[in-house]
Amino acid sequence: MLIRLLRTHLRPYRRPLAAVVALQFVGTMASLYLPSLNADIIDLGVARGDTGYIVRTGGWMLVVSLVQIVCAVAAVYLGARTAAAFGRDVRAAVFAHVNRFSAREVARFGAPSLITRNTNDVQQVQVLVLMSAIALVAAPIMSVGGVVMALREDVGLSWLMLVSVPVLAAGLGLVIRRMVPGFRLMQTRIDTVNRVLREQITGIRVVRAFVREPYETARFAAANADLTATALRTGRLGALIFPVVMLVLNVSSVAVLWFGARRVGAGAIEVGALTAFLQYLMQILMAVMMATFMLMMVPRATVCAERVVEVLDTDSSVVPPAQPVTDLPPRAELELRDVRFQYPGAAEPVLRNVSFRVAPGTTTAVVGGTGAGKTTLLSLIPRLVDVTSGAVLVDGVDVRDLAPDELWRRIGLVPQRPYLFSGTVASNLRLGNPDATDAELWAALEVAQARDFVEAMPEGLDAPIAQGGTNVSGGQRQRLAIARALVRRPEIYLFDDSFSALDLGTDARLRAALRPVTTDAAVVTVAQRVSTIVDADQIVVLEGGAVVGVGRHAELLDDCPTYAEIVASQQTTGVAA
Known part of the structure; x- marks a missing residue:
């Protein structure tokens, strides 16, 4: 060696x-x-x-x-x-x-x-x-x-x-x-x-x-x-x-x-x-x-x-395509087709036979208990890991056939644990788009309900951010991560429980501000609070890695016992209030 x-x-x-x-x-x-x-x-x-x-x-x-x-x-x-x-x-x-x-x-x-x-x-x-x-x-x-x-x-x-x-x-x-x-x-x-x-x-x-x-x-x-x-x-x-x-x-x-x-x-x-x-x-x-x-x-x-x-x-398990697709018309369409994922050596798959489609201009919420596979499901879309079987399609093309840069250009991901890099507010937001102007950064901050606290900082966009964002609160860190995704203006937004640190009022204002921005985009959001996704165009309910219900809020209350149980538990504890 x-x-x-x-x-x-x-x-x-x-x-x-x-x-x-x-x-x-x-x-x-x-x-x-x-x-x-x-x-x-x-x-x-x-x-x-x-x-x-x-x-x-x-x-x-x-x-x-x-x-x-x-x-x-x-x-x-x-x-x-x-x-x-x-x-x-x-x-x-x-x-x-x-x-x-x-x-x-x-x-x-x-x-x-x-x-x-x-x-x-x-x-x-x-x-x-x-x-x-x-x-x-x-x-x-x-x-x-x-x-x-x-x-x-x-x-x-x-x-x-x-x-x-x-x-x-x-x-x-x-x-x-x-x-x-x-x-x-x-x-x-x-x-x-x-x-x-x-x-x-x-x-x-x-x-x-x-x-x-x-x-x-x-x-x-x-x-x-x-x-x-x-x-x-x-x-x-x-x-x-x-x-x-x-x-x-x-x-x-x-x-x-x-x-x-x-x-x-x-x-x-x-x-x-x-x-x-x-x-x-x-x-x-x-x-x-x-x-x-x-x-x-x-x-x-x-x-x-x-x-x-x-x-x-050590070769990456996410293998770049031999003949990558680069010329792809934007349609902002996402589909998971019979997706199965299993970690090496694991006895059971994390996800199995997951299928649903997210049309342009619609919002799909993914809910389920702890360990249901929600975060893993979102990780499959930008190819942080690859499916064991089945396919994830973006604009009709398997993500494994898309050029990595082309795939990532179409996706804006806000992870469950948002991470900010040492630098400034502006340098973190421009990770989504290095050529973004200050006006575009302020617009994204306004939608993400982050403009007020950034303006309150003496340096504004040039305010320093410590490694990991440790000098801002959890809610501020989440809103800056959301603004970073908005600066990119992607076709597909992936929110992995990205509103959990926000109070209900800020959450509601942020989601209302997001609607006109994501009119033509496909939005997938993982949520814990049912009250924040009742207006979603489609709700996918996961249990044990399998889809046990797909539909709107009212439909699932009648047809999906798992979803009804989640709603009832949150109403009892006051989470959905």
């Missing part, structure tokens, strides 16, 4: 990566040349007292060091830019793909997990790309080049490399192998913390209303403690890496000096060559350590890449 993700999204950056490799090669070769020059100064300059040779060789060392510095800085700069661009592209790809998900896929992953995957997980892979550009190229060059250059200085001490390098690699490998499960578990723990935090922030009013702050605090503390414990376990293993590295480095240094001193005493090697050999051995071990660090990052990045690719590989 990791290789696939890198191959796909790093393809546009082959040239910068090639430049990084070239710079790393030149810089590493320069660093490999420095110990030899240092050995020459000691053995040929200091030993002979040749000051001129020392100065000349020292000058070459300065030039080589300058080349190494310039290459290192340029490689890090290009590598950082490439890694940042890679992260940007992956985040954009995940965001665009999630935007095509239906409600089913979003519910499957969950919003907190999707956020974690598009931020933390992508960041981990991005860091791996950066470190690979900086270290992964240099490590093998330094290892191989260090061995060659060390053998040039003295073959007799080469057995120390044969011992030190495998010991270091094996020790670090054992530590990293035990860290992999911890990395995988850590990402799951981060998901849990994000989920709990998001629930508590979103539901803060409910938490306070039921005095559940201590419980929620304990719940977050438990999730946070699990993440901390997992991070500590993994961190403790990671803390073993430096002692292992330093132990091998120090023991190797002592061994080189111990056995090298004997060879110097025997005249088999010069002091400068021994110094160079020690430096090359340190470079080789440091290269092994860099490669091991990279290997330590790979398991976590692999886990993160798997989670990102899982999102990218």
Whole structure:
């Protein structure tokens, strides 16, 4: 998964990566040349007292060091830019793909997990790309080049490399192998913390209303403690890496000096060559350590890449049509024909054999008990989810054959829980029509009975709206969502219990103002209060996902026991008053 993700999204950056490799090669070769020059100064300059040779060789060392510095800085700069661009592209790809998900896929992953995957997980892979550009190229060059250059200085001490390098690699490998499960578990723990935090922030009013702050605090503390414990376990293993590295480095240094001193005493090697050999051995071990660090990052990045690719590989259950219908005359007609919908794995369908037609210029109300499938029914029309069988037709064409933009252009949806985005009143209303004028926005607000409170705001249309609309009341949020749909002037209006937060007077005024606006449109409204839909042209009664009655209010009172029971219950409780 990791290789696939890198191959796909790093393809546009082959040239910068090639430049990084070239710079790393030149810089590493320069660093490999420095110990030899240092050995020459000691053995040929200091030993002979040749000051001129020392100065000349020292000058070459300065030039080589300058080349190494310039290459290192340029490689890090290009590598950082490439890694940042890679992260940007992956985040954009995940965001665009999630935007095509239906409600089913979003519910499957969950919003907190999707956020974690598009931020933390992508960041981990991005860091791996950066470190690979900086270290992964240099490590093998330094290892191989260090061995060659060390053998040039003295073959007799080469057995120390044969011992030190495998010991270091094996020790670090054992530590990293035990860290992999911890990395995988850590990402799951981060998901849990994000989920709990998001629930508590979103539901803060409910938490306070039921005095559940201590419980929620304990719940977050438990999730946070699990993440901390997992991070500590993994961190403790990671803390073993430096002692292992330093132990091998120090023991190797002592061994080189111990056995090298004997060879110097025997005249088999010069002091400068021994110094160079020690430096090359340190470079080789440091290269092994860099490669091991990279290997330590790979398991976590692999886990993160798997989670990102899982999102990218998940196809939406709402499949765009292969040959979409785009040229369709507007008729504002809606029909549900033998519609059936069942969630995957569910024992029973939510909707079954639902059929009714909404003619242009008419209003159809959908009523029923809790869990009857009213919201699911409305979700089928704009293809938030697709029918299991049957068909939903807009202007005579199956919505699965319509181009998505063409379908959504014809529909104005006010969901059961209206959501406002951070910005202003105007920016939220213009989601329905980006080209709407201020006059059109005020007209929509007036119909939605929202003009008064917007005019009362000091900034008017430019009044700020917090994320989710938390700085306005529930009723104001509903009216702004209705105004947003009105700005669009669609052919089909879908109101999913969109008047529940309004008092009866505001509800009546709003519905009266809606009638002339929706004269030529098809209107479907889900309602809980029967008193607000008694004048509907058609009322569809759902029970257990099936249609048990279709007709006007008076007809259903006589012919539909379920509807009569709903009316009677509301009259008893005063809801219909």
